[in-house]
Amino acid sequence: MVCTNQLGALASYGQLYYAFQPRLDNCNEGWLISGEIAFTEISDDKCTLKSPDQRSNVIPCDSYHSGCYCYREYNTSFENVDFFPNTQRIVRLTKGKSKKLSANESVKYSLTYQEAEFMCIGYGGILANRTQVENAQRLGYDCCSAGWVQNGVTFIPADASYDDASAVCANQLGSLASYEQLYYAFQPRLDNCNEGWLISGEIAFTEISDDSCTLKSPDQRSNVIPCDSYHSGCYCYREYNTSLENVDYFPYTQRIVRLTKSKSEKLSANESEVCCSNCFGGRLATPLEVYNASYSLGVDFCIKGWYLGWLAGNPCTGSNSPSEFWFYPTGNAIKLIDPMIKYFSFCYIPLPNHSITSPDPFPPHRVMSVCGDFNYPYTLTYQEAELSCIGYGGTLANRTQVENAQRLGYDCCSAGWVQSGEVIYPITHQRSYCFNSNNDPVKSWGYKNRNHAFCGFCYI
Structure with a gap:
């Protein structure tokens, strides 16, 4: 007008x-x-x-x-x-x-x-x-505002729990997106790489070491999945189908996921086991299973975490083939430690309608080092080491068992108690910080006061 x-x-x-x-x-x-x-x-x-x-x-x-x-x-x-x-x-x-x-x-x-x-x-x-x-x-055409497209995925900024994120997407006449929907909608590059809920329960863009604004293929992803309170944005897909609620959202070729307790707290060994079993119907993965996923499939699981048998460590130390996983240096990074320490955990989720099996997580020689922590290993008196081994379903190893383990490739540079009260450590590779001047396969620090603190060697 x-x-x-x-x-x-x-x-x-x-x-x-x-x-x-x-x-x-x-x-x-x-x-x-x-x-x-x-x-x-x-x-x-x-x-x-x-x-x-x-x-x-x-x-x-x-x-x-x-x-x-x-x-x-x-x-x-x-x-x-x-x-x-x-x-x-x-x-x-x-x-x-x-x-x-x-x-x-x-x-x-x-x-x-x-x-x-x-x-x-x-x-x-x-x-x-x-x-x-x-x-x-x-x-x-230039437009820096995210917008809907047909059959599209969009990010909704929020500070939402999983249930709240589901409700946010439902209010948009859709549902939380699956990883595949996000991947195929935005691959190979996103202008928005914010953390956000997916329908699988994982948080997109929480990969361990990849800080670029890209998405890995579905069977190579390692996004974290919270077991407790976690608040984030959400990725919504426009169409909602109730039949999708019972769909298996994890790839058939790679069934291991990485769990955490919340955004600011990781999991103890027991919390890891409970979350994996109760929330996903799974079991903790073995170190070798996680290593296979990293070595053979390219999944980035290179971070300390909890495994079956309450083993802990980073499986990506070294580049051994899977058949030589328990040899130095890879197997040297896996130990029994204080189960109250908080780490991510690796959970194996069985395929739908498949029964869960529990493989043996320990090396063939059955000897494992038990320590207080990776950073401060020497925390166990003789009696504490003995009780720790019993708690893991084993006994404190004797010297012969440790020597046999060394002949099978076991290498551990943390000195520990054996049954006799001697403090020893087996090595297969000489190195500056773990040197054996006599070239003995098992180095001895002698018989120590049993109230002094070292690691221990368990026979499981």
């Missing part, structure tokens, strides 16, 4: 562009006849206009107040004209200029999937698919 009173009409983007290009003295936001607001480009703060097929001005769907750009001549035939370029048919929508949002929304993201879909239909179009957006980007 303002423009009509000026004996004209709202200007089209093309009229504005050709009238003022290459530079405007007035770059205020303002209505155009297409319904878009001029000068609401996302990242360009210069007082210039992009070419018509490269613009990304916002189009409001609800209340929005702004100035206006008028063209002096009015032609009623313009009322049904298509004001968008033939080569680029995607526009950016919003609900209003200052819509207030709930805790589960952000100021930038104000449309549910259905609202976005209806809004596109209202403009005589349809919700774009990913390929169409990619084609638009190749033609110069």
Whole structure:
């Protein structure tokens, strides 16, 4: 009406562009006849206009107040004209200029999937698919606001538990996305790599060592799965199907997942065992199973964690083949330690309708070092070492058993008690910090006061 009173009409983007290009003295936001607001480009703060097929001005769907750009001549035939370029048919929508949002929304993201879909239909179009957006980007389209596409995945910023995250996605007429949906929607690179819940219970983008904004293939991922309180954003998929609630979301080729207690606390040995069994119907993985997943499949499990038998350590020390896992240096990193120490844990989840089996997690020679901690190993008196071995279902080893283990490749540079009260350690590889001047396969520190603290050797 303002423009009509000026004996004209709202200007089209093309009229504005050709009238003022290459530079405007007035770059205020303002209505155009297409319904878009001029000068609401996302990242360009210069007082210039992009070419018509490269613009990304916002189009409001609800209340929005702004100035206006008028063209002096009015032609009623313009009322049904298509004001968008033939080569680029995607526009950016919003609900209003200052819509207030709930805790589960952000100021930038104000449309549910259905609202976005209806809004596109209202403009005589349809919700774009990913390929169409990619084609638009190749033609110069720039938009740094995440938005819905057909069959799409979107990130909702929130501070939500798993149940709350499920409710957030349900409110968007969808459900939490699976890892595969996230992977195929955004691969190979995301502009948004925030941590977020997936329907499997894992937290996307919590890989151990990969800090790039990429996603690993589904059978190589190592995202953490919380066993207790954890708050994060969420990745939603637009379609919800109740039949998906009982789907197995883990790859058939790789059944080991990494567990934690919460965002700020890891798990003790017993907590690891309980969570794996009660929450996933699984059992703790053996060190060799975790090593196989890392060595053969490329899964990044290179971090200290709990295993079956309450063994602990980092399985990625060295590069032995799986058949030589228990040899130096790889097997040297696996020990029995204080079960109250908090680590991640590695849980083996059986395939659907498969029974759970419990393989032997210990090396063939059956000797394992028991210590207080990896950083401070010498914490056990003779009696404490003896009781620890009994607690693990074994006995304190004798010297012969440790010597036999050494002949089978066992190497441990932490001196420990044996039954006789002697403190010894077996080595297969001489090194500066673990040197045996006499080249004895088992180095002896002699018989010590049994109240002094060392490690111990258990025969399991």
